[in-house]
Amino acid sequence: MGQWPTRTPTGAPPPDATPRRRRRRRLGGSLRGVLSIAAGSASGQLLLVLAAPVLARLYGPADFGLFAVLATLAATVGAVAAGRFELAVPLPELDREAHDLALVGLVAALGTALVGTVVVAVARDEIAALFDHPALGTWLWLTPWTAAAMAAVQVLNQLAIRYRRYAAIGRRNFLQSVATLLTQLGVGAIGLRSGGLALGLGAGHLVGALSLLPGARLRTADPPPEQPRRRMWRVAVRHRRFPLLLAPAGLLNVLGLQLPVLLIAYYYGAEVAGWFGLAQRMLAMPVALIGTAIAQVYLAELSQAARTGGGNAAALFLRTSRHLGMIAAAGVLLIGFGAPWAFAIAFGHEWTTSGAYAQALAVYVAAQFVGSPVSQTLIVFGRQNLQLAWDAGRALLVGAAVAGTALSGASALAAVWAFGLSAAVAYGASWLLSLYVVTRARRHAPPANAEPEPLTLTGGR
Known part of the structure; x- marks a missing residue:
């Protein structure tokens, strides 16, 4: 038998009983989530803005030019390193399928880093000569691993969005900026300047990814219905339109922002x-x-x-x-x-x-x-x-x-x-x-x- 709804002594329904109040509570939670994310982002960006004059005196224009090339290459590769599977993470009804999508994205990011490392080992001198910057060959190994860290942040961030872990996202934004800034300042202070900015970028995204791991729920208590590798393959095939259709679109989008940086570095040099x-x-x-x-x-x-x-x-x-x-x-x-x-x-x-x-x-x-x-x-x-x-x-x-x-x-x-x-x-x-x-x-x-x-x-x- 059903139960009569409980009432307060005054005869009014309890606060959670009315749809209007439930909607108000959801709205309040969403607003707090937006404020949490915005506060973390604002704090991190403010630190980077305030520290920019110090960085400009630690690093010269040529150092910033090297960083511009490395960061542009990393952002371009990082946009598609996870195969765009991260965009599918919030969609499935079952948490296990979302976890499998996140694991597929992380594995794809790791594979991209390994393939990129091989490419850099084979062609780093040619790439450095292309931009007429010898130091680029020394630090080019950072690009695939920074791209993988960027992709890992995207994957884990989407998983945090799925579980409405807004405070964790805001904290990640702040910690990522702090780690980037501290690494760039520390490396620049000890005199390792040519790649210090790029090291900071990679360290920041690594810290950002690690900060999202607690609470990511990548493991569940339920026994898996089949072998993990087979399960991940099946979910990757089921969501194949993301790498097949959205990866080219994402690459075009990031190229529209990053291509001019590479062209200016190619035609006018690192200082420009x-x-x-x-x-x-x-x-x-x-x-x-x-x-x-x-x-x-x-x-x-x-x-x-x-x-x-x-x-x-x-x-x-x-x-x-x-x-x-x-x-x-x-x-x-x-x-x-x-x-x-x-x-x-x-x-x-x-x-x-x-x-x-x-x-x-x-x-x-x-x-x-x-x-x-x-x-x-x-x-x-x-x-x-x-x-x-x-x-x-x-x-x-x-x-x-x-x-x-x-x-x-x-x-x-x-x-x-x-x-x-x-x-x-x-x-x-x-x-x-x-x-x-x-x-x-x-x-x-x-x-x-x-x-x-x-x-x-x-x-x-």
Whole structure:
């Protein structure tokens, strides 16, 4: 027999008995999760920003140039090192299948590191000669292992998201930044400067991965239904679309951001790459922090609007774009007028060129700040085909702009301007694509009194 619901002495139902209060508790938990993640990220990024002047005096432009090449190669490989299986970890209903996916991703990352080590052992001199930087050959072995650590962080982070371990994610963000900074400062202080920045990057991601292991629940008390290797193979085959379809898309996406760094290092040398790398690093930190927070709120609200038919999505898109545009306009003015002066004071006169490069990147950073958060519109409304086409187009556009400028004999500053303007055009196109999709969704939205159709995220016309 069923039981009557318990009541308080006043006759009111207990706090957990009403759906409204249960929803309020879930909302409160989500808000605390976002705040935990944001607090860890903000604290870590603030430490890196504050320590940047010290690092700029410990390491020279050539050291930053070597770091830019190594970090770019590691980020490119790391984006696909786990086979993109990490994206599938939150999806399965059964925890065991999610654990198997995480193990498959970790094994793929280890395999990528081993294969990369063999490639580096065979071709490191040729790669160093390609960028005309002899020290690159000495430190190139870091690339595959840093990429594997990056992939491990992605896999374990997705597992933490599955179990709503938001505090652990925030703690990982902070510990990763602290480990990176302490290693870079310590190695630089003892005089091992050519690869110190790259060592710090690898150490930071290793600490980040290790910090997520406690509570990852990779082992369960239930007896496995079959041999682990066979089980992992079966789950990898079942989710094969992730490495087959999403790995190329992820590679295109990261190349659109990282390819210009490699091209500038190739055509203009390590010192120019160092100036360019510091300018990118200082502009990216605050933009990524603010943009990520806005993007999370926009994604939540847009998903809700899409589930109810998409009628309010266009208004949300335009309102968010307007707010982002106001902040971006202020940033353009600040960077455009104050970057060279600010870089010279903060980092020393040898870094004044970085300030000039920051000026050249100001329009691009503003366009990215507006276009990147609202680009999630394409995914929410199932237009992954447009997203993939845009990723490919951006990589081709910025690569051709930098390479064409360099081959014409123009200066490094002209190449940075070419990258900045071409990337700004790409993000402008992304914004227009999102506007088209969200406007089309509004035209096809059901009447206010109609029953909303379920949202489909896997397709689109």
